[in-house]
Amino acid sequence: MSNPAEIPQTMQAVICHGPENYTLEEVPVPTPGPGEALVKVDAVGICASDLKCYHGAAKFWGDDSRPAWAETEVIPGHEFAGTVVQLDDLAAEKWKVGVGDRVVSEQIVPCWKCRYCLRGQYWMCGPHDLYGFKRRTPGAMAEYMIYNVDALVHKVPNEIPAHHAAFAEPLSCSLHAVERANIGFDDVVVVAGCGPIGLGMVAGAKSKNPAKVVALDMAPHKLEIAKECGADVVINIAEEDADKIVKDLTDGYGADVYLEGTGHPAAVPQGLKLLRKLGTYVEYGVFRDDVTVDWSIISDDKELDVLGAHLGPHCWPAAIRLIESGALPMDKICTHQLPLAEFQKGLDLVGDGTSSIKVSLIP
Ligand SMILES: [Zn+2]
Ligand SMILES: [Zn+2]
Incomplete structure (x- = not known):
């Protein structure tokens, strides 16, 4: 041909x-x-x-x-x-x-x-x-x-x-991370980072229709775009107390799900802190250096589910549909x-x- x-x-x-x-x-x-x-x-x-x-x-x-x-x-x-x-x-x-x-x-x-x-x-x-x-x-x-x-x-x-x-490539990755989290209808989902991966996570999480999708970033214009992608609440972590806002949203318990899409070392302890007991942490970020955290939070304090996510398996058709829909x-x-x-x-x-x-x- x-x-x-x-x-x-x-x-x-x-x-x-x-x-x-x-x-x-x-x-x-x-x-x-x-x-x-x-x-x-x-x-x-x-x-x-x-x-x-x-x-x-x-x-x-x-x-x-x-x-x-x-x-x-x-x-x-x-x-x-x-x-x-x-x-x-x-x-x-x-x-x-x-x-x-x-x-x-x-x-x-x-x-x-x-x-x-x-x-x-x-x-x-x-x-x-x-x-x-x-x-x-x-x-x-x-x-x-x-x-x-x-x-x-x-x-x-x-x-x-x-x-x-x-953009189907990064979006499929975001959607896979969302699938890993197994989001429930009553969940408060926090997404760290409003870059290409984080914005896709916001859109994917929103499409699972949880109680609230909360987006974190330090750039005001990216937080505005996160709202357009479906974030119910945006928090500028450079200016606001994310921990207090998330606690207020969850009767003091903490977030049900934390999706990490920044690859910034500080986003890891931030997630462990924002999550409630028995919460779910999904790591998509790729880090330049090793990250050190207190692992006892994962076991002793909160018994968290910590899950990795890599690439966008089985999520490409959904990513293409989402782009095609014009919703983003x-x-x-x-x-x-x-x-x-x-x-x-x-x-x-x-x-x-x-x-x-x-x-x-x-x-
Ligand atoms: Zn890529
Ligand atoms: Zn093979």
């Missing part, structure tokens, strides 16, 4: 050579193998994890105690939307897509052979090949990319702006769209974090 004559030989791509060594280069357009698709990248979001890789925290570059996130000579970018330009019948049938369709792919490309994959827990796949971090799965900071034969691909309506469609203020969440050549500016905007929420590159 498609006319190969229309596909150029080379393309612009960002290449990661190592920490703080990313360059824009002219590279060959990749050729899809059997069961794969060549996709023209329409938008790619920049994530906090991209920035972390960029700065090359030791843990991710050669510390053997944790699996390396990133390999070198890889094109970064794991949250993206694109248009199919070439695919074979195998891929078309498997993903129910054709040339010209707007498509997103889940960020993890499972091996489909390990214990986790075989049990349906593909997001914890052993080899853990994520687009943009591994050589097997080059990412989206390029004009074209391959949707891998093992990928999970979802069609998105062409009417949705590409940078909104690419997508234009306010997607604050910056830059050309691919300005990837450095994009990384800096994400690093600064004060003016931006979701920064996207438009190749």
Whole structure:
């Protein structure tokens, strides 16, 4: 399918050579193998994890105690939307897509052979090949990319702006964290952080219809957007006493659920403090350094359920529906769209974090 004559030989791509060594280069357009698709990248979001890789925290570059996130000579970018330009019948049938369709792919490309994959827990796949971090799965900071034969691909309506469609990735992660919390109708749910992940958590938590969704941040404009995403109460933790406000909302008991979406060390003890006894803490944040807390709060004091959350398994269709519904203020969440050549500016905007929420590159 498609006319190969229309596909150029080379393309612009960002290449990661190592920490703080990313360059824009002219590279060959990749050729899809059997069961794969060549996709023209329409938008790619920049994530906090991209920035972390960029700065090359030791843990991710050669510390053997944790699996390396990133390999070198890889094109970064794991949250993206694109248009199919070439695919074979195998891929078309498997993903129910054709040339010209707007498509997103889940960020993890499972091996489909390990214990986790075989049990349906593909997001914890052993080899853990994520687009943009591994050589097997080059990412989206390029004009074209391959949707891998093992990928999970979802069609998105062409009417949705590409940078909104690419938000399906972080949003699916937020929704998975919400699912982990098993929210009840009478719950008071506190969401820490109103960045891309936190705002998605607010929207996801609200859709579970609990008693109250409370959003925390230090930036007034992000708290305003949190209200539009469904927060019933917003607390500026730089100015207000979150503990007192949450206690007042809960007859003095504390929050039922705390969703952590900042990756800031102070958000961890904050959550342990705000939760009631037998409450549920969900950690989605990715931390730069180790975090120290009093673990006795988890056992002796409150008998908390502390749960991790990673990626957005089984939540992509819901994330796409939520974007499609128009319920989210997508234009306010997607604050910056830059050309691919300005990837450095994009990384800096994400690093600064004060003016931006979701920064996207438009190749
Ligand atoms: Zn991401
Ligand atoms: Zn696997």
